[in-house]
Amino acid sequence: MKRLMTGNEAIAQGAFEAGVHYASAYPGTPSTEILENIAGYKEIIAEWAPNEKVAVESAVGACYAGARTLTAMKHVGLNVAADPFFTMGYTGVNGGMVLISADDPGLHSSQNEQDNRYYAKMAKVAMIEPSNSQECKDMVSKAMEISEKYDVLVMIRMTTRLCHSKSIVEEGNRTEVPIKPYVKNPAKYNVSPANAKQLHLVVEKKLKELEKFSNETDLNYIEWNDKKVGVISAGVAYQYAKEVFGDNASYLKLGFTFPLPMEKIKKFAEEVETLYVIEELEPFMEEQIKAAGINCIGKDKIPNTWELNPDIVKKSIFDHENDTIKYDKSIVAGRPPTLCAGCPHRAFYYQLSKKKDTMITGDIGCYTLGGAPPLNATDTVVCMGASVSMAHGAKKVFELNNDKKRLVATIGDSTFFHSGMTSLLDVVFNKGNTITCILDNRITAMTGHQDNPGTGYTLQGEEAKIVEIEPVVRALGINHVRAINPLDQKETKEALDWAYALDDPSVIISRYPCVLKKYTDLDLEEFGPVEGYCYVDQEVCIGCKKCVRTGCPAIHFMKAIKKSSISQVQCVGCELCLQVCPVSAIKVGE
Amino acid sequence: MKNTKNILLVGVGGQGTILVSKILSTGLMEAGYDVKMSEIHGMAQRGGSVSTQVRYGEKVHSPIIGLGEADILVSFETMETLRWLEYLKPEGIVVINDYEIPSAPILLGNLDYPQGVIKLIEEKADTKVIKAAEKAEEIGNQRVMNVVLLGALVKSMDLMDIDWEEVIKNSVREEFVEMNLIAFNVGVDSVTSYEESYSVN
Numbered sequence: 001m002k003r004l005m006t007g008n009e010a011i012a013q014g015a016f017e018a019g020v021h022y023a024s025a026y027p028g029t030p031s032t033e034i035l036e037n038i039a040g041y042k043e044i045i046a047e048w049a050p051n052e053k054v055a056v057e058s059a060v061g062a063c064y065a066g067a068r069t070l071t072a073m074k075h076v077g078l079n080v081a082a083d084p085f086f087t088m089g090y091t092g093v094n095g096g097m098v099l100i101s102a103d104d105p106g107l108h109s110s111q112n113e114q115d116n117r118y119y120a121k122m123a124k125v126a127m128i129e130p131s132n133s134q135e136c137k138d139m140v141s142k143a144m145e146i147s148e149k150y151d152v153l154v155m156i157r158m159t160t161r162l163c164h165s166k167s168i169v170e171e172g173n174r175t176e177v178p179i180k181p182y183v184k185n186p187a188k189y190n191v192s193p194a195n196a197k198q199l200h201l202v203v204e205k206k207l208k209e210l211e212k213f214s215n216e217t218d219l220n221y222i223e224w225n226d227k228k229v230g231v232i233s234a235g236v237a238y239q240y241a242k243e244v245f246g247d248n249a250s251y252l253k254l255g256f257t258f259p260l261p262m263e264k265i266k267k268f269a270e271e272v273e274t275l276y277v278i279e280e281l282e283p284f285m286e287e288q289i290k291a292a293g294i295n296c297i298g299k300d301k302i303p304n305t306w307e308l309n310p311d312i313v314k315k316s317i318f319d320h321e322n323d324t325i326k327y328d329k330s331i332v333a334g335r336p337p338t339l340c341a342g343c344p345h346r347a348f349y350y351q352l353s354k355k356k357d358t359m360i361t362g363d364i365g366c367y368t369l370g371g372a373p374p375l376n377a378t379d380t381v382v383c384m385g386a387s388v389s390m391a392h393g394a395k396k397v398f399e400l401n402n403d404k405k406r407l408v409a410t411i412g413d414s415t416f417f418h419s420g421m422t423s424l425l426d427v428v429f430n431k432g433n434t435i436t437c438i439l440d441n442r443i444t445a446m447t448g449h450q451d452n453p454g455t456g457y458t459l460q461g462e463e464a465k466i467v468e469i470e471p472v473v474r475a476l477g478i479n480h481v482r483a484i485n486p487l488d489q490k491e492t493k494e495a496l497d498w499a500y501a502l503d504d505p506s507v508i509i510s511r512y513p514c515v516l517k518k519y520t521d522l523d524l525e526e527f528g529p530v531e532g533y534c535y536v537d538q539e540v541c542i543g544c545k546k547c548v549r550t551g552c553p554a555i556h557f558m559k560a561i562k563k564s565s566i567s568q569v570q571c572v573g574c575e576l577c578l579q580v581c582p583v584s585a586i587k588v589g590e
Numbered sequence: 591m592k593n594t595k596n597i598l599l600v601g602v603g604g605q606g607t608i609l610v611s612k613i614l615s616t617g618l619m620e621a622g623y624d625v626k627m628s629e630i631h632g633m634a635q636r637g638g639s640v641s642t643q644v645r646y647g648e649k650v651h652s653p654i655i656g657l658g659e660a661d662i663l664v665s666f667e668t669m670e671t672l673r674w675l676e677y678l679k680p681e682g683i684v685v686i687n688d689y690e691i692p693s694a695p696i697l698l699g700n701l702d703y704p705q706g707v708i709k710l711i712e713e714k715a716d717t718k719v720i721k722a723a724e725k726a727e728e729i730g731n732q733r734v735m736n737v738v739l740l741g742a743l744v745k746s747m748d749l750m751d752i753d754w755e756e757v758i759k760n761s762v763r764e765e766f767v768e769m770n771l772i773a774f775n776v777g778v779d780s781v782t783s784y785e786e787s788y789s790v791n
Contacts (some may be wrong), residue, residue: 004616004619004627094745132626133651161654164655165626165627165628165629165630165653166615166625166626166653167626167627167650167653168619168624236653239653240652241653243652252637309652310652310654310656310659311657311659322656322658324676324677324680325675325678325680327675327714329672329673331704332704333693333695333702333703334693334694335602335639335673335694336638336693336694337638338637338694480650548698553697553699557698557699559699559702569732
């Protein structure tokens, strides 16, 4: 049957058809929907792990135990998981293993646009790059075969456009693959230095075999047309190249991109007059092709920053721009993302941002927006879990410099479980004095509401043990812990004042569900239903804009009459604005 | 059809552009076209500017387009039309929802919502203005304004031979089917096709 699928859905279907037994991941845009879709197949054990390193390690265990295994993450997730990933380059596999790296050219939802193809080369694992959803699906089976035949981890490198674009896929059936027997083999699976030293020789031999395979496989194929221009391309960039050159160029389309098929590339290059290498982000292929002594044109014309599209490729190579409608674009106001109306993060940051002589470290999640106007609360965002550990290091240096500045770390519940716990351990162990605020909105919100160890449900929605944050924090050695409702501004202020007065590290748990969360029975019991709305009594409003400065998208300052107004369509009745209004002009609607 | 057609849907996170592009691409696939659809999730969902692209034809390569390549720009929000207008072919069609959602800098009182957007666009391109929000409210739910716009879109693109009602039935929850079918037909009726407007003149 034919179906329109995103690349992520196609990877999941591919995992099903390839007989995958076990899959583990941590959510991260643009990779999240891979595991969400795999969760629908009862034949596959599929799990959300607390972080990417744990996901890869669980997958490694399943792979050694003989299962066909898949793990998926966003590009920066592989930084977290780099340790087991590199070791997999040495040990190889038992059951086949595929790691999906979903890169984000254009930084649609990321802190950088690193090109993870270099990871495959550095870790010495095989790499496949699909260019549409059909290939995403088919290449999972192919990757499993390669993995088992060459005893190697296969990385499938995706990009946002591939993950989130739909194209037509022909579905197939599942091939049941028996779980391989596990045989104890320390020389392969135990990378003590003596074993690893020998394994490095094995890896180099495997890479030679894989290069031979790369030259022979039909994953790397030539489309002959006019030989004046030849194009080498892979991934979604190949589709852009086809759009630009059409039938006026010959193509060497690469689906297996590490090791590169250098013999095939040489032959192709000899036949064409001008050779272009069209790739998104870094000159990964171009560098290797040039190092092999082959002339080609690549990044000297095509930018290595931001996402490509056919228009950019055309402009770079032919200096041709499409006709467009000319108009004054400067009258268009920006539309940055904002925290939702009723978001508990807004209420917490509103109170925290009033604190003077404070550095606020932020983290990865919706609450990254706590750094945006008008809250302007957080000073930094670096990576998952960094808020807690950075605050510790910064505080130590301010102390050394006799600066009394207070350090407040803000981190979400899922991010705390991901890598905030070890950071907090550092604060305790090294006699730190920071205030760690865990913004527990009862879900992994940013990536679209995935469960985590604190929510009480698994990936499949089955009930699981709820890991409570407060006992975890206490067990890590924090003596001063308070849980508050951030929508209660008085309680929030008191908790912050209490923490500022301490001379010890403390934790404030700001506990209130994401306004978009589908409440569980326990949520309903604890927080009650989401209902009501607020309105502005414009007779009373003095136009001071305090409510506007909460940044709530439901509140509009009407310049003409210098009064605030609340959209009843958007307002959910969180009552933050009501608490900040100095003249009680905001009231609860009936 | 030899040439690939490009549809660009733009709006504000939460307005339902994705449902429309899903119905659209499913219908086009079932009609035998090669189809690619591209959307952006993540940060942009939080009230930011969103865009979805649908491309269809005999063989579609790239899932996305660049500047000056859209045959039709369907804008779910008035100001967003201007943000994306440079993606339209100069001879392309604009379907614009007469519906304003102020963005953060406007809500804060730092910037004004631009005045005269619709008039400006009418001067620049072949424009059809739809009061989709009003029409949706008349139907009984403001949320179906996206399907009103879908109706206007498929009529504008001469795609009326596809059985859209069947696709809609399979794409929305049963209790909302009837309302969405009404919305779709209201959208279709709000646009006069080129031939119709020609014969009137």
